[in-house]
Amino acid sequence: MSGRALGAVAAVTAVLLAGCGSTVSGVATWPGATLDKAALAAGDFPPGVQYDRIVEQLGQPDNSGSPPSMQTRPDGCANALTNVIAESAERGPGSAVKYTAAYNGARIVMTVLSWPLDMDKLEAAAGRCAKFETYFDTRSKGIPITTTELPGLSDDALAYQQTMQLMGSASSVYMAFQNVGRYGVFGIAFPTLDPSIDAKASLPQTFLDVFAKQTVKIRQAT
Numbered sequence: 001m002s003g004r005a006l007g008a009v010a011a012v013t014a015v016l017l018a019g020c021g022s023t024v025s026g027v028a029t030w031p032g033a034t035l036d037k038a039a040l041a042a043g044d045f046p047p048g049v050q051y052d053r054i055v056e057q058l059g060q061p062d063n064s065g066s067p068p069s070m071q072t073r074p075d076g077c078a079n080a081l082t083n084v085i086a087e088s089a090e091r092g093p094g095s096a097v098k099y100t101a102a103y104n105g106a107r108i109v110m111t112v113l114s115w116p117l118d119m120d121k122l123e124a125a126a127g128r129c130a131k132f133e134t135y136f137d138t139r140s141k142g143i144p145i146t147t148t149e150l151p152g153l154s155d156d157a158l159a160y161q162q163t164m165q166l167m168g169s170a171s172s173v174y175m176a177f178q179n180v181g182r183y184g185v186f187g188i189a190f191p192t193l194d195p196s197i198d199a200k201a202s203l204p205q206t207f208l209d210v211f212a213k214q215t216v217k218i219r220q221a222t
Contacts, residue, residue: 048198103201
């Protein structure tokens with residue numbers, strides 16, 4: 001999907017429940033605290049990378065404020081992958097941590113989840129939308145988009161390059177998905193040139209490196 005169509009999935013819900021009954025020894029850990037430790041921080045990136053945490057507005061639906069999805073042939077391909085994530089999403093405080101890492105050459109958005117992704121459905125959605133067209137209205141000529149597998153991550157990860165052909169020019173975004181234990185992580189990278197940022201990125205390699213580093217940190221923190 002295009003960067004506009006992809007949109008980031010809104011952060012997902014609180015799972016901590018207070019129970020009555022028998023006492024369990026130990027110290028309870030709020031899910032959000034675990035995710036905070038599991039997410040990459042500014043110090044995990046090279047000097048010059050612009051790192052920012054994204055704070056979702058509670059009570060707002062997914063993709064609130066984003067432009068509406070474009071129509072596609074086959075239907076539903078503009079948001080196919082993000083819709084799979086939204087279907088099983090938990091929502092609320094402590095359910096996800098999201099951040100951006102901006103380079104000269106790429107803007108990476110990463111989300112660490114307190115719940116696992118449905119990898120089979122994601123793979124099926126990517127296959128269904130391996131080739132599709134997006135359009136503004138039914139009378140307009142469709143814009144061709146392809147979804148192709150992106151190598152370079154571990155066997156239990158899914159990674160894709162989505163490329164739009166517009167007026168003879170190709171434009172790609174990159175995305176990846178993986179479960180680490182009972183946690184999930186997904187990321188997306190957009191090619192973005194910004195000479196004011198000292199750190200340089202080369203896509204898709206920088207994105208794949210950041211994604212792999214993020215999964216390692218989840219394993220270490222959980």
